[in-house]
Amino acid sequence: MRHGLAATGVVLFVCAVVALFSWLSYSDKRDRLAALTSREIADVVSYSDGYVDVRWPSGSARVAYSGGDRLVGRKAQVAFDPADPSRAVLPGSDLLVETDRALGGVTFPAAVALLVVAAGAVRVLLARRRGAPVTASVRRIRVQSGLMVRSWLEFDGPVERWVPVYYDPVLVTLPSPAPVEMRGRVAVVEGVPVYPSGRVVTRHPRGRRVDNPTRPDPETVAPTGLPAQLRVDAVFLAPAPFVGVFWAYLDGSGFTGWVTATVVAAALGLWWGAFRGSDPS
Template identity: 45%
Template structure:
Protein backbone atom coordinates (compact mmCIF):
# COMPACT_ATOMS: atom_id res chain seq x y z
CA UNK A 1 0.00 0.00 0.00
CA UNK A 2 1.34 3.40 -0.86
CA UNK A 3 2.13 6.07 1.67
CA UNK A 4 0.46 8.87 -0.30
CA UNK A 5 -2.59 10.95 0.65
CA UNK A 6 -4.86 7.89 0.45
CA UNK A 7 -2.89 5.98 3.06
CA UNK A 8 -4.91 5.28 6.24
CA UNK A 9 -2.23 6.97 8.36
CA UNK A 10 -1.92 10.09 6.19
CA UNK A 11 -4.76 11.89 7.97
CA UNK A 12 -3.61 11.35 11.59
CA UNK A 13 -0.04 12.26 10.68
CA UNK A 14 -1.22 15.42 8.89
CA UNK A 15 -3.31 16.47 11.89
CA UNK A 16 -0.39 15.79 14.22
CA UNK A 17 1.83 18.07 12.15
CA UNK A 18 -0.90 20.71 12.26
CA UNK A 19 -1.17 20.51 16.06
CA UNK A 20 2.60 20.88 16.43
CA UNK A 21 2.56 23.82 14.01
CA UNK A 22 -0.04 25.60 16.15
CA UNK A 23 2.13 25.07 19.23
CA UNK A 24 5.21 26.36 17.41
CA UNK A 25 3.35 29.42 16.11
CA UNK A 26 2.43 30.61 19.62
CA UNK A 27 5.70 29.75 21.37
CA UNK A 28 7.61 32.94 20.36
CA UNK A 29 4.97 35.14 22.00
CA UNK A 30 4.86 33.43 25.40
CA UNK A 31 6.64 33.94 28.65
CA UNK A 32 9.16 31.39 29.89
CA UNK A 33 6.49 29.49 31.82
CA UNK A 34 4.09 29.57 28.89
CA UNK A 35 6.74 28.33 26.47
CA UNK A 36 7.55 25.50 28.88
CA UNK A 37 3.86 24.54 28.99
CA UNK A 38 3.62 24.63 25.19
CA UNK A 39 6.77 22.48 24.94
CA UNK A 40 5.24 19.96 27.35
CA UNK A 41 2.10 19.80 25.21
CA UNK A 42 4.16 19.31 22.05
CA UNK A 43 6.21 16.55 23.69
CA UNK A 44 2.99 14.84 24.77
CA UNK A 45 1.63 15.03 21.22
CA UNK A 46 4.86 13.59 19.80
CA UNK A 47 5.10 10.84 22.41
CA UNK A 48 1.51 9.62 22.13
CA UNK A 49 1.58 9.81 18.32
CA UNK A 50 4.79 7.80 18.32
CA UNK A 51 3.16 5.14 20.50
CA UNK A 52 0.12 4.91 18.21
CA UNK A 53 2.26 4.71 15.08
CA UNK A 54 4.45 2.04 16.68
CA UNK A 55 1.32 -0.08 17.16
CA UNK A 56 0.11 0.65 13.63
CA UNK A 57 3.39 -0.23 11.91
CA UNK A 58 3.96 -3.34 13.98
CA UNK A 59 6.88 -2.06 16.03
CA UNK A 60 4.84 -2.79 19.16
CA UNK A 61 2.41 -5.67 19.56
CA UNK A 62 -1.27 -4.84 19.56
CA UNK A 63 -2.27 -8.34 20.72
CA UNK A 64 -0.81 -11.29 22.52
CA UNK A 65 1.08 -13.75 20.26
CA UNK A 66 -1.20 -16.36 18.72
CA UNK A 67 -0.50 -19.65 16.97
CA UNK A 68 -3.73 -19.37 14.89
CA UNK A 69 -3.45 -16.19 12.80
CA UNK A 70 -6.36 -17.05 10.44
CA UNK A 71 -9.59 -15.73 11.93
CA UNK A 72 -13.04 -14.48 10.95
CA UNK A 73 -13.36 -10.71 11.00
CA UNK A 74 -16.22 -8.28 10.57
CA UNK A 75 -16.14 -4.49 10.66
CA UNK A 76 -18.26 -2.57 13.11
CA UNK A 77 -18.55 1.19 13.50
CA UNK A 78 -18.53 2.59 17.02
CA UNK A 79 -20.23 5.84 17.94
CA UNK A 80 -19.21 6.88 21.45
CA UNK A 81 -19.96 10.40 22.62
CA UNK A 82 -18.74 12.67 19.80
CA UNK A 83 -16.29 10.27 18.17
CA UNK A 84 -16.78 7.44 15.68
CA UNK A 85 -14.21 4.69 15.20
CA UNK A 86 -13.85 1.52 13.13
CA UNK A 87 -13.29 -1.80 14.86
CA UNK A 88 -12.74 -5.34 13.65
CA UNK A 89 -14.74 -7.94 15.52
CA UNK A 90 -12.52 -11.02 15.58
CA UNK A 91 -14.00 -14.51 15.79
CA UNK A 92 -12.51 -17.97 15.74
CA UNK A 93 -10.34 -17.32 18.78
CA UNK A 94 -12.55 -18.99 21.38
CA UNK A 95 -14.42 -15.80 22.25
CA UNK A 96 -15.05 -12.57 20.35
CA UNK A 97 -12.38 -9.90 20.53
CA UNK A 98 -12.21 -6.39 19.13
CA UNK A 99 -9.33 -4.41 17.67
CA UNK A 100 -9.58 -0.72 16.61
CA UNK A 101 -8.20 0.16 13.17
CA UNK A 102 -7.47 3.37 11.31
CA UNK A 103 -10.11 4.15 8.72
CA UNK A 104 -9.54 2.63 5.29
CA UNK A 105 -12.08 3.06 2.44
CA UNK A 106 -12.07 -0.73 2.01
CA UNK A 107 -13.75 -1.05 5.42
CA UNK A 108 -17.02 0.45 4.15
CA UNK A 109 -17.85 -2.57 1.97
CA UNK A 110 -16.13 -5.17 4.11
CA UNK A 111 -18.39 -8.14 4.81
CA UNK A 112 -17.52 -10.91 7.26
CA UNK A 113 -14.50 -12.68 5.86
CA UNK A 114 -11.29 -14.44 6.75
CA UNK A 115 -8.34 -12.38 7.84
CA UNK A 116 -4.80 -12.95 9.03
CA UNK A 117 -3.80 -11.47 12.37
CA UNK A 118 -0.36 -11.80 13.81
CA UNK A 119 0.58 -10.03 17.01
CA UNK A 120 1.80 -7.06 14.92
CA UNK A 121 -0.07 -6.94 11.58
CA UNK A 122 -3.58 -7.29 10.14
CA UNK A 123 -4.38 -8.42 6.59
CA UNK A 124 -8.00 -8.59 5.43
CA UNK A 125 -9.32 -9.02 1.89
CA UNK A 126 -5.85 -8.55 0.43
CA UNK A 127 -5.22 -5.26 2.27
CA UNK A 128 -3.15 -4.37 5.26
CA UNK A 129 -5.13 -2.60 7.96
CA UNK A 130 -3.46 -0.59 10.70
CA UNK A 131 -4.45 -1.03 14.36
CA UNK A 132 -5.14 2.21 16.22
CA UNK A 133 -4.96 0.59 19.64
CA UNK A 134 -4.61 -2.70 21.42
CA UNK A 135 -6.98 -5.63 21.04
CA UNK A 136 -9.53 -5.88 23.82
CA UNK A 137 -11.61 -8.73 25.24
CA UNK A 138 -14.66 -6.61 26.11
CA UNK A 139 -17.08 -4.97 23.71
CA UNK A 140 -16.28 -1.31 22.95
CA UNK A 141 -18.59 1.19 24.69
CA UNK A 142 -21.20 3.23 22.87
CA UNK A 143 -23.42 2.39 19.90
CA UNK A 144 -22.04 -0.32 17.61
CA UNK A 145 -23.21 -0.51 14.00
CA UNK A 146 -22.54 -3.68 12.00
CA UNK A 147 -21.55 -3.48 8.35
CA UNK A 148 -24.24 -4.57 5.83
CA UNK A 149 -24.15 -8.24 4.86
CA UNK A 150 -23.78 -7.24 1.20
CA UNK A 151 -21.55 -4.59 -0.42
CA UNK A 152 -23.24 -1.27 -1.16
CA UNK A 153 -22.90 -0.25 -4.87
CA UNK A 154 -23.04 3.41 -3.86
CA UNK A 155 -20.25 3.10 -1.31
CA UNK A 156 -17.41 4.56 -3.47
CA UNK A 157 -19.24 7.88 -3.92
CA UNK A 158 -20.09 7.97 -0.21
CA UNK A 159 -16.50 7.27 0.77
CA UNK A 160 -15.12 9.93 -1.59
CA UNK A 161 -17.34 12.52 0.09
CA UNK A 162 -16.71 11.28 3.64
CA UNK A 163 -12.92 11.26 3.37
CA UNK A 164 -12.47 14.87 2.27
CA UNK A 165 -10.00 16.57 4.58
CA UNK A 166 -12.34 19.46 5.38
CA UNK A 167 -15.16 17.11 6.36
CA UNK A 168 -12.91 14.95 8.53
CA UNK A 169 -11.58 18.00 10.34
CA UNK A 170 -15.13 19.28 10.83
CA UNK A 171 -16.24 15.98 12.36
CA UNK A 172 -13.21 15.75 14.63
CA UNK A 173 -13.62 19.36 15.72
CA UNK A 174 -16.87 18.62 17.59
CA UNK A 175 -14.92 18.02 20.79
CA UNK A 176 -13.30 21.48 20.59
CA UNK A 177 -16.30 22.91 22.45
CA UNK A 178 -14.29 22.27 25.62
CA UNK A 179 -11.25 24.24 24.40
CA UNK A 180 -12.40 27.66 25.71
CA UNK A 181 -13.06 26.13 29.13
CA UNK A 182 -9.53 24.71 29.25
CA UNK A 183 -8.21 28.10 28.14
CA UNK A 184 -10.10 29.91 30.91
CA UNK A 185 -8.63 27.49 33.44
CA UNK A 186 -5.13 28.21 32.12
CA UNK A 187 -5.69 31.99 32.30
CA UNK A 188 -6.97 31.58 35.85
CA UNK A 189 -3.88 29.61 36.89
CA UNK A 190 -1.22 31.49 34.96
CA UNK A 191 -2.74 34.91 34.40
CA UNK A 192 -2.71 36.92 31.21
CA UNK A 193 -5.17 38.71 28.99
CA UNK A 194 -7.09 38.00 25.82
CA UNK A 195 -3.99 37.02 23.84
CA UNK A 196 -3.17 34.27 26.34
CA UNK A 197 -6.78 33.09 26.26
CA UNK A 198 -6.71 33.01 22.44
CA UNK A 199 -3.43 31.09 22.37
CA UNK A 200 -4.63 28.55 24.94
CA UNK A 201 -7.93 28.10 23.09
CA UNK A 202 -6.32 27.43 19.72
CA UNK A 203 -3.75 25.05 21.19
CA UNK A 204 -6.43 23.16 23.11
CA UNK A 205 -8.65 23.00 20.01
CA UNK A 206 -5.79 21.71 17.84
CA UNK A 207 -4.96 19.07 20.44
CA UNK A 208 -8.53 17.81 20.72
CA UNK A 209 -8.74 17.41 16.93
CA UNK A 210 -5.36 15.67 17.00
CA UNK A 211 -6.49 13.29 19.74
CA UNK A 212 -9.55 12.21 17.75
CA UNK A 213 -7.46 11.69 14.61
CA UNK A 214 -4.60 9.78 16.22
CA UNK A 215 -7.05 7.46 17.99
CA UNK A 216 -8.51 6.45 14.61
CA UNK A 217 -11.62 8.54 13.98
CA UNK A 218 -14.03 7.24 11.34
CA UNK A 219 -15.57 9.85 8.99
CA UNK A 220 -18.45 7.67 7.83
Protein backbone atom coordinates in the same frame (compact mmCIF):
# COMPACT_ATOMS: atom_id res chain seq x y z
CA MET B 1 -1.95 7.53 8.75
CA ARG B 2 -2.06 10.74 6.70
CA HIS B 3 -4.81 11.98 8.97
CA GLY B 4 -2.65 11.39 12.04
CA LEU B 5 0.39 13.01 10.48
CA ALA B 6 -1.64 16.07 9.46
CA ALA B 7 -3.12 16.45 12.96
CA THR B 8 0.33 16.04 14.52
CA GLY B 9 1.67 18.69 12.15
CA VAL B 10 -1.08 21.11 13.23
CA VAL B 11 -0.21 20.61 16.90
CA LEU B 12 3.51 21.04 16.27
CA PHE B 13 2.91 24.20 14.23
CA VAL B 14 0.67 25.75 16.90
CA CYS B 15 3.11 24.82 19.67
CA ALA B 16 6.02 26.28 17.69
CA VAL B 17 4.20 29.59 17.12
CA VAL B 18 3.15 29.89 20.78
CA ALA B 19 6.65 28.98 21.98
CA LEU B 20 8.26 31.47 19.58
CA PHE B 21 6.17 34.44 20.71
CA SER B 22 6.54 33.43 24.34
CA TRP B 23 10.31 33.20 23.92
CA LEU B 24 10.48 36.65 22.37
CA SER B 25 8.49 38.04 25.29
CA TYR B 26 10.62 36.15 27.80
CA SER B 27 13.87 37.33 26.22
CA ASP B 28 12.76 40.97 26.39
CA LYS B 29 11.73 40.72 30.05
CA ARG B 30 14.84 38.75 30.98
CA ASP B 31 17.04 41.48 29.50
CA ARG B 32 15.16 44.10 31.51
CA LEU B 33 15.66 42.11 34.70
CA ALA B 34 19.35 41.50 33.98
CA ALA B 35 20.07 45.22 34.41
CA LEU B 36 18.57 45.27 37.93
CA THR B 37 21.75 44.30 39.75
CA SER B 38 21.50 46.37 42.96
CA ARG B 39 19.53 45.37 46.07
CA GLU B 40 18.15 47.44 48.95
CA ILE B 41 15.43 47.19 51.61
CA ALA B 42 12.71 49.68 50.64
CA ASP B 43 9.58 51.11 52.24
CA VAL B 44 6.32 50.70 50.33
CA VAL B 45 4.71 54.07 50.87
CA SER B 46 1.60 54.06 48.65
CA TYR B 47 -0.43 52.24 46.00
CA SER B 48 -2.54 53.60 43.15
CA ASP B 49 -3.60 52.57 39.64
CA GLY B 50 -1.79 49.23 39.81
CA TYR B 51 1.54 50.73 40.94
CA VAL B 52 3.32 50.84 44.29
CA ASP B 53 5.61 53.70 45.26
CA VAL B 54 8.75 52.49 47.02
CA ARG B 55 11.60 54.44 48.61
CA TRP B 56 15.00 53.43 49.89
CA PRO B 57 18.01 55.45 51.04
CA SER B 58 19.52 55.86 47.59
CA GLY B 59 16.42 56.27 45.46
CA SER B 60 12.73 55.66 44.74
CA ALA B 61 10.62 54.02 42.06
CA ARG B 62 7.09 53.38 40.92
CA VAL B 63 6.66 49.64 40.35
CA ALA B 64 3.80 47.88 38.54
CA TYR B 65 2.27 45.52 41.11
CA SER B 66 -1.25 44.11 40.83
CA GLY B 67 -2.83 43.96 44.26
CA GLY B 68 0.03 45.93 45.75
CA ASP B 69 -2.22 47.71 48.24
CA ARG B 70 -1.52 44.94 50.77
CA LEU B 71 2.16 45.93 50.79
CA VAL B 72 1.63 49.55 51.81
CA GLY B 73 3.40 50.31 55.09
CA ARG B 74 5.67 47.29 54.82
CA LYS B 75 9.29 46.83 53.92
CA ALA B 76 10.36 44.76 50.92
CA GLN B 77 13.55 43.99 49.08
CA VAL B 78 13.89 45.99 45.89
CA ALA B 79 16.08 45.19 42.91
CA PHE B 80 16.96 48.20 40.78
CA ASP B 81 19.23 49.47 38.05
CA PRO B 82 22.11 51.39 39.68
CA ALA B 83 22.32 53.62 36.59
CA ASP B 84 18.57 54.39 36.75
CA PRO B 85 16.98 53.58 40.15
CA SER B 86 13.50 54.29 38.81
CA ARG B 87 13.73 50.92 37.03
CA ALA B 88 12.99 48.50 39.85
CA VAL B 89 11.07 45.38 40.84
CA LEU B 90 9.76 43.86 44.04
CA PRO B 91 9.17 40.16 44.74
CA GLY B 92 5.84 39.32 43.10
CA SER B 93 5.67 42.46 40.98
CA ASP B 94 4.10 42.34 37.53
CA LEU B 95 7.37 42.13 35.60
CA LEU B 96 8.47 39.02 37.49
CA VAL B 97 5.05 37.39 37.11
CA GLU B 98 4.98 38.13 33.38
CA THR B 99 8.51 36.77 32.98
CA ASP B 100 7.52 33.50 34.66
CA ARG B 101 4.37 33.35 32.54
CA ALA B 102 6.36 33.88 29.33
CA LEU B 103 8.80 31.13 30.32
CA GLY B 104 5.84 28.84 30.95
CA GLY B 105 4.61 29.74 27.47
CA VAL B 106 7.83 28.22 26.14
CA THR B 107 8.07 25.11 28.29
CA PHE B 108 4.40 24.07 28.14
CA PRO B 109 4.11 23.96 24.31
CA ALA B 110 7.45 22.16 24.19
CA ALA B 111 6.15 19.53 26.62
CA VAL B 112 2.91 19.17 24.60
CA ALA B 113 4.86 18.75 21.36
CA LEU B 114 7.14 16.11 22.90
CA LEU B 115 4.14 14.23 24.31
CA VAL B 116 2.32 14.24 20.97
CA VAL B 117 5.40 13.06 19.05
CA ALA B 118 6.18 10.37 21.63
CA ALA B 119 2.59 9.07 21.64
CA GLY B 120 2.56 8.94 17.84
CA ALA B 121 5.93 7.21 17.68
CA VAL B 122 4.86 4.55 20.18
CA ARG B 123 1.62 3.96 18.27
CA VAL B 124 3.50 3.55 14.97
CA LEU B 125 6.12 1.21 16.46
CA LEU B 126 3.47 -1.00 18.04
CA ALA B 127 1.40 -1.07 14.84
CA ARG B 128 4.38 -2.11 12.74
CA ARG B 129 5.28 -5.11 14.88
CA ARG B 130 4.76 -7.99 12.51
CA GLY B 131 3.94 -11.61 13.20
CA ALA B 132 3.25 -14.70 11.12
CA PRO B 133 0.32 -14.05 8.73
CA VAL B 134 -2.92 -15.71 9.82
CA THR B 135 -6.45 -15.57 8.44
CA ALA B 136 -9.24 -14.58 10.79
CA SER B 137 -12.98 -14.07 10.46
CA VAL B 138 -13.91 -10.51 11.46
CA ARG B 139 -16.82 -8.10 11.48
CA ARG B 140 -16.42 -4.39 11.06
CA ILE B 141 -18.51 -2.38 13.50
CA ARG B 142 -18.82 1.32 14.28
CA VAL B 143 -19.18 2.35 17.92
CA GLN B 144 -20.16 5.81 19.09
CA SER B 145 -19.11 6.63 22.63
CA GLY B 146 -19.67 10.24 23.62
CA LEU B 147 -18.20 12.48 20.93
CA MET B 148 -16.03 9.73 19.46
CA VAL B 149 -17.03 7.40 16.64
CA ARG B 150 -14.53 4.63 15.88
CA SER B 151 -14.26 1.58 13.66
CA TRP B 152 -13.59 -1.76 15.33
CA LEU B 153 -12.83 -5.23 14.03
CA GLU B 154 -14.69 -7.91 15.94
CA PHE B 155 -12.97 -11.30 15.85
CA ASP B 156 -14.93 -14.54 15.95
CA GLY B 157 -13.57 -17.39 18.04
CA PRO B 158 -13.71 -19.11 21.41
CA VAL B 159 -12.70 -15.78 22.96
CA GLU B 160 -14.19 -12.74 21.28
CA ARG B 161 -11.82 -9.86 20.73
CA TRP B 162 -12.23 -6.33 19.47
CA VAL B 163 -9.52 -4.14 17.95
CA PRO B 164 -10.05 -0.42 17.22
CA VAL B 165 -8.66 0.50 13.82
CA TYR B 166 -7.94 3.65 11.87
CA TYR B 167 -10.57 4.43 9.29
CA ASP B 168 -10.00 3.41 5.70
CA PRO B 169 -12.64 3.56 2.93
CA VAL B 170 -12.17 -0.17 2.33
CA LEU B 171 -13.89 -0.83 5.67
CA VAL B 172 -17.20 0.60 4.47
CA THR B 173 -17.83 -2.24 1.98
CA LEU B 174 -16.36 -5.04 4.12
CA PRO B 175 -18.99 -7.83 4.51
CA SER B 176 -19.86 -9.10 7.98
CA PRO B 177 -18.28 -11.51 8.62
CA ALA B 178 -15.34 -11.61 6.22
CA PRO B 179 -11.96 -13.37 6.23
CA VAL B 180 -8.99 -11.02 6.53
CA GLU B 181 -5.30 -11.62 6.80
CA MET B 182 -3.70 -10.53 10.07
CA ARG B 183 -0.03 -9.59 10.07
CA GLY B 184 0.66 -9.07 13.72
CA ARG B 185 -1.76 -6.31 14.74
CA VAL B 186 -2.32 -5.08 11.17
CA ALA B 187 -5.34 -6.32 9.22
CA VAL B 188 -5.02 -6.57 5.46
CA VAL B 189 -8.42 -5.92 3.87
CA GLU B 190 -8.56 -6.41 0.09
CA GLY B 191 -4.82 -5.77 -0.03
CA VAL B 192 -5.06 -2.56 2.04
CA PRO B 193 -3.33 -2.52 5.46
CA VAL B 194 -5.65 -1.31 8.22
CA TYR B 195 -3.71 -0.22 11.31
CA PRO B 196 -4.86 -0.54 14.93
CA SER B 197 -5.76 2.64 16.80
CA GLY B 198 -5.58 1.12 20.26
CA ARG B 199 -5.15 -2.06 22.22
CA VAL B 200 -7.06 -5.33 21.84
CA VAL B 201 -9.97 -5.69 24.29
CA THR B 202 -11.96 -8.74 25.34
CA ARG B 203 -15.06 -6.83 26.41
CA HIS B 204 -17.46 -5.25 24.00
CA PRO B 205 -16.60 -1.56 23.44
CA ARG B 206 -18.96 0.76 25.26
CA GLY B 207 -21.30 2.85 23.13
CA ARG B 208 -23.91 2.63 20.39
CA ARG B 209 -23.01 -0.09 17.90
CA VAL B 210 -23.68 -0.15 14.16
CA ASP B 211 -22.75 -3.29 12.19
CA ASN B 212 -21.67 -3.49 8.58
CA PRO B 213 -24.32 -5.29 6.50
CA THR B 214 -23.77 -8.92 5.52
CA ARG B 215 -23.69 -7.86 1.87
CA PRO B 216 -22.73 -4.18 1.59
CA ASP B 217 -23.69 -2.32 -1.56
CA PRO B 218 -20.51 -2.30 -3.68
CA GLU B 219 -21.60 1.05 -5.11
CA THR B 220 -21.50 2.72 -1.68
CA VAL B 221 -19.35 5.85 -1.80
CA ALA B 222 -17.12 5.93 1.26
CA PRO B 223 -15.93 9.27 2.66
CA THR B 224 -12.30 9.94 1.77
CA GLY B 225 -9.68 12.59 2.33
CA LEU B 226 -8.82 15.03 5.07
CA PRO B 227 -11.95 17.22 4.63
CA ALA B 228 -14.15 14.26 5.61
CA GLN B 229 -11.99 13.59 8.66
CA LEU B 230 -12.01 17.24 9.67
CA ARG B 231 -15.80 17.36 9.50
CA VAL B 232 -16.13 14.55 12.01
CA ASP B 233 -13.26 15.84 14.17
CA ALA B 234 -14.72 19.37 14.34
CA VAL B 235 -16.79 18.29 17.33
CA PHE B 236 -13.58 18.16 19.38
CA LEU B 237 -13.12 21.90 18.84
CA ALA B 238 -16.20 22.71 20.95
CA PRO B 239 -14.51 22.45 24.39
CA ALA B 240 -11.53 24.61 23.34
CA PRO B 241 -13.00 28.06 24.25
CA PHE B 242 -14.02 26.78 27.68
CA VAL B 243 -10.56 25.37 28.26
CA GLY B 244 -9.24 28.81 27.29
CA VAL B 245 -11.52 30.55 29.81
CA PHE B 246 -10.44 28.18 32.58
CA TRP B 247 -6.75 28.66 31.76
CA ALA B 248 -7.01 32.44 31.56
CA TYR B 249 -8.76 32.50 34.93
CA LEU B 250 -6.25 30.12 36.51
CA ASP B 251 -3.20 31.86 35.07
CA GLY B 252 -4.50 35.42 35.23
CA SER B 253 -3.30 35.98 31.68
CA GLY B 254 -6.47 37.65 30.38
CA PHE B 255 -7.50 37.74 26.74
CA THR B 256 -4.06 36.78 25.41
CA GLY B 257 -4.00 33.71 27.62
CA TRP B 258 -7.53 32.79 26.53
CA VAL B 259 -6.64 32.99 22.84
CA THR B 260 -3.44 31.00 23.31
CA ALA B 261 -5.06 28.26 25.39
CA THR B 262 -8.05 28.06 23.02
CA VAL B 263 -5.84 27.57 19.96
CA VAL B 264 -3.66 24.96 21.68
CA ALA B 265 -6.74 23.11 23.00
CA ALA B 266 -8.35 23.16 19.53
CA ALA B 267 -5.21 21.71 17.94
CA LEU B 268 -5.06 19.02 20.61
CA GLY B 269 -8.73 18.25 20.02
CA LEU B 270 -8.08 17.60 16.33
CA TRP B 271 -5.05 15.51 17.22
CA TRP B 272 -7.00 13.48 19.77
CA GLY B 273 -9.62 12.57 17.19
CA ALA B 274 -6.92 11.48 14.75
CA PHE B 275 -4.93 9.62 17.40
CA ARG B 276 -7.96 7.66 18.57
CA GLY B 277 -9.02 6.84 15.02
CA SER B 278 -12.22 8.82 14.43
CA ASP B 279 -14.48 7.39 11.74
CA PRO B 280 -16.16 9.81 9.25
CA SER B 281 -18.34 7.16 7.60
